[in-house]
Amino acid sequence: MISGIRAFFRANFGCKGGFGSKNGSKIVTRFAPSPTGLLHAGNYRTAVFSYLYARQNGGKFILRIEDTDAARSKKQYEDNIIESLAWLGLEYDATYRQSERGELYREYLEKLIAEGKAYVSSAENETARAAKSENPGPRNAVIRFKNPNKKVRFHDLIRGDIEFDTTDLGDFVIAKSVTEPIFHFAVILDDYLMGITHVVRGEDHISNTPRQILLIEALGAPVPTYAHLPLVLAHDRSKLSKRHGAKPITYYRDLGYLPDALLNYMALLGWNPGTEQEIFDRAGLVKAFDLSKVQKGGAIFNEEKLRWVNKEHIKRMAPAAFAAEIKRRVESSDRAKDLHWNITASMAEKIAPVLMERASAFSDIDASINAQDLDYYFAEPTYDALSLKWKDDADLAPATRHLDYIKAALTSLPDKKWNEEGIKAAIWPYAEKEGRGNVLWPFRYALSGKDRSPNPFTLASILGKQAVLKRIEEALGLIRKSADAKTQLP
Ligand code: GLU
Secondary structure, three states: OOOOOOEEEEOOOOOOOOOOOHHHOOOEEEEOOOOOOOOEHHHHHHHHHHHHHHHHOOOEEEEEEOOOOOOOOOHHHHHHHHHHHHHHOOOOOEEEEHHHOHHHHHHHHHHHHHOOOEEEEEOOOHHHHHHHOOOOOOOOEEEEEOOOOOEEEEEEOOOEEEEEEHHHHOOOEEEEEOOEEOHHHHHHHHHHHOOOOEEEEEHHHHHHHHHHHHHHHHHOOOOOEEEEEOOEEOOOOOEOOHHHOOOEHHHHHHHOOOHHHHHHHHHOOOOOOOOOOOOOOHHHHHHHOOHHHOOOOOEEOOHHHHHHHHHHHHHOOOHHHHHHHHHHHHHOOHHHHHHOOOOOHHHHHHHHHHHHHHOOOOHHHHHHHHOOOOHHHHOOOOOOHHHHOOOOOOOOHHHHHHHHHHHHHHHOOOHHHOOHHHHHHHHHHHHHHHOHHHHHHHHHHHHHOOOOOOOHHHHHHHHOHHHHHHHHHHHHHHHHHHHHHHHOOO
16 A cells, blocks of 8 residues: 555554643644645545544644645635635634745755755656666756655554654655745645644545654654544545545535535544434534544445435424525525515425425425425416326216315314314314225315325415315316316217
8 A cells, every 4th residue: 555665554542642632732733635626525524523623622723725736726726625614614713825835945945954954956866867868958956855764653543553664765855946845845844833733634645644754853843643534435445536426515515405414424434423323413523523433444425325414404404494495495496486476484484394304405495496396385286177086086076075075174174273183183084984095185186286295284284274275166166167168068
């Protein structure tokens, strides 16, 4: 896994005394993304773990944009990172941009050179250069670190004790010039100057750690505590990437996922509380999260599971908040505009429990609107009389009889009983006697005009007495008209 470097991973869990603040000083973590693409849940999981760890220890969480690669770093990607963190509610205490820190890198590179710990040399190693051609062209000067060639040991909070022999690294390059440090140098200097106590990052950075520790030691800086997180994997168990269709976090925001659900799901990518509990709100996560319980094996990103977690969060929403979302989405839909629907807050509140039951994301509300599944709440349905006929009935005579019964029963139902249970109690014994489908089908169809809809008791309680009696009357009228039409046939 780590070529040319001897690595010994020794599992050493428990981390006694390794957590909490170091010598009473505050814990400082950071999220250090490179804005070279749209980041996905696999990337933000690092931010989530760093954030939770800082917050539960009363520490600080820092955002550092690692944009030293000027060619690949783009403003739009940085903007997307900032938007995503804001949406997730991962507030940071400070933010830095590496591209604005050239002077600091220069100062410390010059210091290392002055102390004889780094030196300016050719970019290529001399033998490769000589072998290349007779005229190897101009030398590119770079800054190399004078490798003390020693074994580096560190304790990783997740992986235990790790030891590398850095001899194979040679005198590695740390900068292209005094203002152009390469990644390793910028990372360790920034971690030092920003007072980072805990470096929480992906396992793919383990192989970078030994050379970074050599540099930290050369600067006389304290070595931070490391926690290398298991990779987030796609279904095929390779590292999750755009290639697997991994979506930016803002994609889920735009679909109407809840930020707390994303946070919850990402916290479970490599961590679990050791109990059955899977659904956490933000405060619950800050309390329960435990870096020492992060697993070593890769964590699979599962879109279905994410949807389930989001659904569980929707179920726990305040109904009024969900109703407001329905109102907002219905009002801004083309269908509502085209058909001049009027959605009142009270109607939205009545529909909310039905949709909350079914929706996994707010975009499911849009899907219901577009599938015309909410039409019957806002407008009287239109349909053919024959649709009112239950499949087992020979003609519309039984439907007529049942609708007459329902009309009478509901007309005499007192207003205070106009709720799901009251309506059901008024109709159910009759439906049991006459056949459930035979009675409830025309009832439901008269209210919805759809083959599929919530049950007629739910619908009737949402629509209200006046609208229900009107729709039943219209159904009966439609049946009469179709019978008249038939008798008038030659
Ligand atoms: N900028 C690096 C990345 O995006 C992170 C460096 C670090 O966490 O040390 O992978």
